[in-house]
Amino acid sequence: MNRTNIYLTDEQxxxxxxxARAEGMSRAELIRRVLDRALxxxxxxxxxxxxxxxGSFGALADDGVExxxxxxxxxxxxxxxxxxx
Numbered sequence: 001m002n003r004t005n006i007y008l009t010d011e012q013x014x015x016x017x018x019x020a021r022a023e024g025m026s027r028a029e030l031i032r033r034v035l036d037r038a039l040x041x042x043x044x045x046x047x048x049x050x051x052x053x054x055g056s057f058g059a060l061a062d063d064g065v066e067x068x069x070x071x072x073x074x075x076x077x078x079x080x081x082x083x084x085x
Contacts, residue, residue, distance in 0.1 A: 013027075015028060016031065
């Protein structure tokens with residue numbers, strides 16, 4: 001390993017220390033793990049989540065499962081509150 005010095009704001013240091021304590025590791029270990037995730041593209045959770053959602057479309061299409069797409073209780077609720085206005 002190589003030693004590297006970086007400047008952190010007080011808030012960054014406090015948040016790192018709190019998270020490191022909560023996870024039972026040193027600040028340095030937490031920083032290494034966060035950097036590893038960021039450098040390997042794992043920090044962009046939104047992109048990964050959207051890709052997973054997109055990939056799941058149609059996953060049950062061949063299972064013969066039918067879903068009720070009607071408004072159900074939501075539609076009745078919306079009609080009820082619309083009448084109160």
